[in-house]
Amino acid sequence: MKILWLKTELLHPVDKGGKIRTYETLKYLKRDHEVTYVSFRNSTDSQDSIDQAVVYADRLITVPLDSPSRYSAAFYGELARNMASSLPYAIQKYKSARMRRTIELILSGHYHDIVVCDFLTPCANLNGKVPAPSILFQHNVESQIWERHYRTAANPVKRAYFYTQFRRMSRFEGSWLREFDQVIAVSEADREAMSQRFGIDNVGCVPTGVDTGYFSPVAGASSNRHDLIFTGSMDYMANEDAILYFADAILPRIASAVEDVSLTVVGRNPSPRLLALSQSNPRIRLTGAVADVRPYLAQAACFVVPIRVGGGTRLKIFEAMSMAKPVVSTSVGSEGLPVANGIHLQIADDPKAFASHVVKLLTDARQTRGLAERGRTLVTQKFTWELAAAEFGRICAELLARKRTRRAA
16 A cells, blocks of 8 residues: 555654654554655754654655744744634644645645545645545544543633633534544544544544563662652643642652652653642652653652543553553543553542552552553553554555445446
């Protein structure tokens, strides 16, 4: 197959969930298929980011786009201008006349067998239905994320803003889901949510994977007995909310039972609120961007996922499990992953229950070992990226065969 893959960013550095899932999927698809990858190029993208595209694409086409830094004056100016738009800000910021012309020119050549739109964001530059067999790769149910932001926000101004973004995203998401021949979700929960929210039945599912060779237990590693860890991009609102919530509602309960407990937050671009938190709370350490999260995972005693807002599936949980680390998560944090509470990880939404599970794992070596071993066994046997990419390829081939059969008839 000749695949045209549309995305809004280059994949290197491969440092967040959406990039990881795309990178691993394309890396395997490229073995048997020809991939043309189209994305924006930011002025901060290094030459290495461009050169590394050869790993996942046969052909790279980029269009320049510079977005303002979060929390800058230009960023807030964009937010203000978006108030008059019908589009959600997360979509509008990627609108580009040059990208639209580029995509239209590529499509006019009718060279590609199938077109994959990776996330909803590239739809900002599509001119209606794609004139080729098309797939929308939905890593999340985007409107669901904004709805959760709206429902959990305590500040009335933020709540009103999130509600507006939720309503705009619902309209945009619903209209574009119907434009594609096939939608691919990353979990059965997301597949069902999209079907129910938008009344569509053309949704397939590709499971989350993990590189079990890369994320493997470190022999002889000495973990800090009471150090907790969270990993993720810290300029992502759902992750920021998770750490603020954990610090306020959960960590003090753990500290009352485990005096020297600490939390290491590993991830790029922590927000000003998180930086202030780490300065005022000596139990919390922010690393910022790191080249490799594995040494931090190896040293931790327990992996925590106190996420209240989000969608899709958390790759971070499978990565921690693959390194044989016990995991405590909220139900939203573990949503969509085929894991069993009390068998592969502990799930709790109440702060008291969440803290209780963490304390138990920090003080009961037998329970910790059993949870970690069962989690590692689960991901190594059933959830490799090679299996996930093979399923993606199967769905593409099936769609292409179906379209050809209809044309022949």
